[in-house]
Amino acid sequence: MLIRGVALLAACFIIGQLSGETLGRILHIDANVxxxxxxxxxxxxxxxxxxxxxxxxxxxEEGVMFWSKMYIPVIVxxxxxxxxxxxxxxxxxxxxxxxxxxxxxxxxxxxxxxLSPKAA
Amino acid sequence: xxxxxxxxxKNGLVVAFLVTxxxxxxxxxxxxxxxxxxxxxxAIAIFTGxxxxxxxxxxxxxSKGIADIKQLSGFELMGGAMFRDFAIVSTAMGxxxxxxxxxxxxxxxxxxxxxxxxxxxxxIIAVVMxxxxxxxxxxxxxxxxxxxxxxxxxxxxxxxxxxxxxxIAAGVVKSILVTIGTPFVARFIGLNNPQxxxxxxxxxxxxxxxxxGLAATDPKLVPYxxxxxxxxxxxxxxxxxxxxxxxxxxxxxx
Numbered sequence: 001m002l003i004r005g006v007a008l009l010a011a012c013f014i015i016g017q018l019s020g021e022t023l024g025r026i027l028h029i030d031a032n033v034x035x036x037x038x039x040x041x042x043x044x045x046x047x048x049x050x051x052x053x054x055x056x057x058x059x060x061e062e063g064v065m066f067w068s069k070m071y072i073p074v075i076v077x078x079x080x081x082x083x084x085x086x087x088x089x090x091x092x093x094x095x096x097x098x099x100x101x102x103x104x105x106x107x108x109x110x111x112x113x114x115l116s117p118k119a120a
Numbered sequence: 121x122x123x124x125x126x127x128x129x130k131n132g133l134v135v136a137f138l139v140t141x142x143x144x145x146x147x148x149x150x151x152x153x154x155x156x157x158x159x160x161x162x163a164i165a166i167f168t169g170x171x172x173x174x175x176x177x178x179x180x181x182x183s184k185g186i187a188d189i190k191q192l193s194g195f196e197l198m199g200g201a202m203f204r205d206f207a208i209v210s211t212a213m214g215x216x217x218x219x220x221x222x223x224x225x226x227x228x229x230x231x232x233x234x235x236x237x238x239x240x241x242x243x244i245i246a247v248v249m250x251x252x253x254x255x256x257x258x259x260x261x262x263x264x265x266x267x268x269x270x271x272x273x274x275x276x277x278x279x280x281x282x283x284x285x286x287x288i289a290a291g292v293v294k295s296i297l298v299t300i301g302t303p304f305v306a307r308f309i310g311l312n313n314p315q316x317x318x319x320x321x322x323x324x325x326x327x328x329x330x331x332x333g334l335a336a337t338d339p340k341l342v343p344y345x346x347x348x349x350x351x352x353x354x355x356x357x358x359x360x361x362x363x364x365x366x367x368x369x370x371x372x373x374x
Contacts, residue, residue, distance in 0.1 A: 013209050024354065033354030036205050036327065037347050040212035044220075047213060067210035071342065072162045073140045074207045075332045077199030079169030079299065080140075081185040085177025086289055093260065094286045096245045098293025101238040101264040102301070105323045108237065109309045112230050112319045 005063020012042040125191055132194025139192065143168050163303050163336035170296060208331055208350075211343040220347060223315045227348045230322030235356045238264045238325070239364050242290065247372075254369040255279040261368070262360040263287025266326045267295065269356035276361035295329035302333025311337065314344040321345035325352030 020035025027033065043064075050056035128135050147168055148161035173185030182188030187196035197203065220227075242264025246257045259279040263270030263286065270287025273279075279287075302311070302320075310316050321330045321344065330349040334341045 009206070009210050013206055016209065017205075020354070024357075027354075027358055033358070034351040036208055036350035039205075039209040040343060040347055040350075041217075041220075043209060043212045044217050048217065061213065064210050064213045067207050068213060071207040071211055072165070072335050072339070073137075073144055074198060074203050075328070075335055076143060076162075076165045076169045077136055077140050077195050078204050078328055079166045079199070079332065080172045080176070081187045081195050081199045082170065082173045082296065083177060083183045083288075083292055084170055084174040084185060084296065086183065086285075086292070088174070091286070091289075093245065093249045094263075094289035095293055096249070097242045097260050097264045097286070097290035099297055100245060101241040102294055102297050102324065104241050105234055105237055106305060106309060108233060109311075109316075109320065109323060112226060112233065112323065113310055113316055 001057075002059050002063040004057075005060035005065075006067075007063075008046060008060065009043065009064045009067060012039045012046060015039065016042055128191040129193060132192075133197050134194070135192065136194035136198040139195075140198065143172075160303065160336050162339075163300075166299055166332050166336060170299070204328065204331075208327070208342070208346045211339075211346070219314045219344070220318070223318045223344075226315070227318045227322050230319040231325075231348060231351055231355055234323040234325050234352060235265055235359055236364070237323075239356075239360060243368060251283075252372065254365065254372045256283045257372060258360060258365045258368045259283050259287045260290065261364065262356065263290035264294065265291070265356040265360065266353050267291025268353045269360055272357045273360040273365070277365050291326070294324075295326040298324050298326055298329030299332040299336075302330070303336045306337045311341070314341060317341035317344040318348050321347065321349035322352065325349055325356065327353065 016037070016039025017032065017035040019038045020032040023033040047056060050060075144161070144165045147165035151161035151164055176182070176184070176186035176188050176192070180188035184196055186192050187199070239261040243257050243261030245264075246260035251257050251260065255274075255277045256279055258277050259270060259274035260283060262273035267288045268291070270291050271284050274284035274287055306312065309320075311320055317334060320334070324330045327346060327349045330345045331342055334345045
């Protein structure tokens, strides 16, 4: 059942969003803290759990894979609704504050990579 | 002719599917014919999206890019946070939990380094450009994190709306730069494996920029980068109006 896969994804998504909002409230900040991350972890765990019990069917996977493949088109649409005009026209401070920190972070990236154990 | 507009507006999401499909198709074609697939079609498509957003902004003077054009208002739904996050979560299917666990610590370190470093550099730029009060400096520094952290922080510390607008713009510039730049810098910073993608997501933060940039680099890396990036905005909203604001206040006693 295709819809089961979509429903599984939806369940993980909603639980993740609620967790993120709840965490935000507990921390007294008006933001969703890691909602997407929690949802992704849930989906990975749910997939493993179902697979171990032999209840993860091909069609279920297809229900999730459809959205996974829709990902790039959604990102294209997302790019198309950014406020590019303001970003380009609100002056030097915004441009510098947007560009230079990215370059500095790129520069420390190789240092941080050494922290993680390399894949075999 | 009004009824055509009415039909397009009423079926906005479907129109957005159609237009995005056409954009993606043309981008794949351009990628093959003009660049011999050296620049991925998805990168061209995302860039085209940004160009469309600019055109939409110039034509209508609005803030929602192409979605401000009535006939294309469905883009707001298709490109909005709900669809974006739903699609990002779905990419986790098949991602390896083992790798995430193994890289977890480096991911967390990269989150803190990413937020604090972006904030400090942003704040220094604000000072160099002549801002003297702690609230403005903090807000612009926060804007260098993401375009959500900026306004959240600005509201919390009571910055002027002009400064908040600058912080949003800085965040948008960052997200656009990461979107476009990631495929080009990927080979120089070793961004070709899940571990590196997790660190990259933590350092850059901007979920939309990281996710789009990684999609154009190698779609297999998206879930790993998005996984850490999603915690970045939360961490930024936590640190910027609190500890980092207090630090700035100590330096600029006003």
